[in-house]
Amino acid sequence: MNRIEDTFKRLKAENKKAFIPYIMAGDPDLEKTGEHVMVLEECGADIIELGVPFSDPLADGPTIQRAAERALKAGVTLKKIIPFVKRIRNHSRTPIVLMAYYNSVFKYGEAAFIKDAVDAGVDGAIIPDLPPEEAESFIKLSRAANISTVFLIAPTSTKERVEKIVTACSGFVYYVSITGITGSRLALDERFKKHISAVKKSADMPVAVGFGVSTPEDAAMIARLADGVIVGSAIVKKFYEHPAGAKEFIKKLREAI
Amino acid sequence: MPDKKGYFGQYGGRFVPETLIPALQELEAAYAGAKKDKSFQNELKHLQATYIGRPTPLYFAKRLTKHLGGAKIYLKREDLAHTGAHKINNALGQALLAKKMGKKRLIAETGAGQHGVATATGAALVGLECEIYMGSEDTKRQALNVFRMKLLGADVNEVNIGSRTLKDAINEALRDWTTNVRTTHYVMGTVFGPHPFPMMVRDFQSVIGKETKRQMFKTEGGLPDYLIACVGGGSNAMGLFNEFLDDDVKMIGVEAGGKGIGTGEHAARFAGGSLGVFQGCKSYLLQDEDGNVLGTHSVSAGLDYASIGPEHPYLKGIKRVYYTYATDTEALEAFELLSKIEGIIPALESAHAVAEVVKLAPKLSKNKIIVINLSGRGDKDVQHVARIKDITV
Numbered sequence: 137m138n139r140i141e142d143t144f145k146r147l148k149a150e151n152k153k154a155f156i157p158y159i160m161a162g163d164p165d166l167e168k169t170g171e172h173v174m175v176l177e178e179c180g181a182d183i184i185e186l187g188v189p190f191s192d193p194l195a196d197g198p199t200i201q202r203a204a205e206r207a208l209k210a211g212v213t214l215k216k217i218i219p220f221v222k223r224i225r226n227h228s229r230t231p232i233v234l235m236a237y238y239n240s241v242f243k244y245g246e247a248a249f250i251k252d253a254v255d256a257g258v259d260g261a262i263i264p265d266l267p268p269e270e271a272e273s274f275i276k277l278s279r280a281a282n283i284s285t286v287f288l289i290a291p292t293s294t295k296e297r298v299e300k301i302v303t304a305c306s307g308f309v310y311y312v313s314i315t316g317i318t319g320s321r322l323a324l325d326e327r328f329k330k331h332i333s334a335v336k337k338s339a340d341m342p343v344a345v346g347f348g349v350s351t352p353e354d355a356a357m358i359a360r361l362a363d364g365v366i367v368g369s370a371i372v373k374k375f376y377e378h379p380a381g382a383k384e385f386i387k388k389l390r391e392a393i
Numbered sequence: 394m395p396d397k398k399g400y401f402g403q404y405g406g407r408f409v410p411e412t413l414i415p416a417l418q419e420l421e422a423a424y425a426g427a428k429k430d431k432s433f434q435n436e437l438k439h440l441q442a443t444y445i446g447r448p449t450p451l452y453f454a455k456r457l458t459k460h461l462g463g464a465k466i467y468l469k470r471e472d473l474a475h476t477g478a479h480k481i482n483n484a485l486g487q488a489l490l491a492k493k494m495g496k497k498r499l500i501a502e503t504g505a506g507q508h509g510v511a512t513a514t515g516a517a518l519v520g521l522e523c524e525i526y527m528g529s530e531d532t533k534r535q536a537l538n539v540f541r542m543k544l545l546g547a548d549v550n551e552v553n554i555g556s557r558t559l560k561d562a563i564n565e566a567l568r569d570w571t572t573n574v575r576t577t578h579y580v581m582g583t584v585f586g587p588h589p590f591p592m593m594v595r596d597f598q599s600v601i602g603k604e605t606k607r608q609m610f611k612t613e614g615g616l617p618d619y620l621i622a623c624v625g626g627g628s629n630a631m632g633l634f635n636e637f638l639d640d641d642v643k644m645i646g647v648e649a650g651g652k653g654i655g656t657g658e659h660a661a662r663f664a665g666g667s668l669g670v671f672q673g674c675k676s677y678l679l680q681d682e683d684g685n686v687l688g689t690h691s692v693s694a695g696l697d698y699a700s701i702g703p704e705h706p707y708l709k710g711i712k713r714v715y716y717t718y719a720t721d722t723e724a725l726e727a728f729e730l731l732s733k734i735e736g737i738i739p740a741l742e743s744a745h746a747v748a749e750v751v752k753l754a755p756k757l758s759k760n761k762i763i764v765i766n767l768s769g770r771g772d773k774d775v776q777h778v779a780r781i782k783d784i785t786v
């Protein structure tokens with residue numbers, strides 16, 4: 137069992153839901169990211185998603201696009217992020233999931249990436265533009281290294297696809313709340329509620345929901361329907377625009393969940 | 394080709410977020426249906442003839458031939474297709490398909506603006522809403538086409554992030570599609586992106602090669618010796634080449650050499666790129682050592698792109714097609730040469746193919762035959778060229 141599975145198990149025993157904040161590694165530099173990770177932990181993050189900046193993040197809205205631009209400008213890439221996680225592991229055991237676009241991993245080399253990531257203490261990977269059909273070797277290598285592969289399920293995913301995706305997942309399933317990109321507005325309609333409950337039935341692992349969760353109210357609503365709540369753009373924006381208020385905002389998110 | 398997963402050898406595939414996968418599966422099925430559907434094919438043929446103006450002529454460029462003093466040069470006149478470029482062949486096909494699928498809205502990326510104009514035209518023809526994404530660098534150098542799209546009833550979105558060119562327009566179009574996937578069809582403008590686009594766009598463009606072959610047999614009684622086309626994403630090239638792949642015909646694809654490969658300011662993926670995964674497929678890509686996509690440069694917006702349709706590296710790998718590049722300067726010279734000597738102002742994209750022929754034809758004997766795909770007309774580029782030459786119009 138890895139740290140992600142441990143975390144969900146512990147939360148379940150405590151009858152709690154997971155709070156999974158996302159930040160962009162290197163926005164505006166890795167030193168600040170280190171501080172932000174500490175803030176997230178202090179505020180009660182259960183799992184931390186670390187974004188790997190990419191030049192063309194096509195699943196992301198403007199907030200995360202700009203954060204990636206800042207990180208790239210600071211020269212931060214996967215080659216620097218993996219040792220950075222290793223440094224974090226000196227003082228932290230919170231599970232860390234890297235969210236990277238596939239070309240970053242492809243260029244690094246799948247096998248080298250998994251080996252180095254595991255060595256550094258990374259617990260899982262989310263690659264939004266890598267569907268299970270293209271991930272055969274990645275899944276195999278990850279399973280052998282006990283690193284979680286978290287794939288996305290979308291509101292448009294058919295029943296057959298949901299089944300295929302949940303078998304490709306380990307650790308947890310990432311349910312994308314909306315048809316859209318990160319930072320869009322949440323719309324929780326009946327269709328969403330029906331679909332996610334079907335997904336939860338298919339998956340024999342926790343289901344976390346992300347994309348579009350931007351307020352404590354959103355987070356509270358999602359927490360009633362899912363096992364975990366992922367908040368990205370709203371936190372990235374807070375850290376960038378009102379760093380002084382970030383801690384309070386993140387605490388409120390945690391409390392709402 | 395391609396295989397079931399959309400691979401041409403090791404190139405291609407389907408690398409997009411899950412939200413779009415069901416739409417691509419739906420598109421794949423709808424396209425397979427349309428291919429077999431007589432009434433769809435008849436409607437497409439009818440519109441190709443009465444609306445696009447096909448077949449486009451195969452013109453013997455007598456004066457250019459004489460000037461270069463070698464092989465006989467023919468021009469496949471895609472510049473005479475409605476809207477002024479080959480792009481309409483694909484856009485019209487996809488517009489009909491989207492209508493058949495019950496979609497309400499078309500979106501597209503555009504670089505030179507030709508594909509945007511073609512998509513806006515297709516949308517107007519079949520009665521769909523239309524929104525076009527274009528980088529702000531490109532709206533500047535192709536201002537005429539921006540106004541054309543608006544006249545045709547499309548909304549034009551300037552993209553102000555990243556390099557502000559074609560790749561950023563594709564990112565934005567994909568983001569729009571992810572958001573509005575249930576009602577919207579994304580009209581990919583070249584043989585690129587996730588499966589089935591590279592295959593489908595090639596098929597819609599293959600009318601170019603089919604006509605060329607027929608016309609060649611009629612005028613010359615046989616096959617040409619060389620086919621030459623510029624390669625942005627690679628659709629006009631695939632459109633010409635596809636029909637001749639099993640024949641004894643040499644083929645050359647011409648990429649944008651920009652200011653020269655050594656300067657780093659170019660879009661010659663085969664000269665400066667490596668294997669990568671970008672905007673939906675695995676292919677050659679101009680990227681840095683971390684896999685981030687490099688900025689590109691070309692005098693022609695339509696070739697100014699960091700990757701290339703996946704069938705091209707496959708054809709290069711099996712040595713079926715040879716790839717080279719022409720620089721900005723060479724393309725501009727060819728642009729002026731063809732204008733003066735034949736009275737045909739080519740698109741700057743197509744001028745890259747002409748530039749290669751300027752080098753090749755004199756080396757060949759007079760009984761050899763070259764066909765250039767003249768993919769578009771140059772009206773859209775006239776202002777841009779004037780600016781480069783410091784002339785106020």
Ligand SMILES: Cc1ncc(COP(=O)(O)O)c(C=O)c1O
Nearest residue numbers: 507625626627628629695742769
């Ligand atoms: C006239 C013309 N030729 C060529 C191209 C390049 O595209 P492709 O390589 O797909 O033919 C464009 C693209 O905008 C174009 O407008």
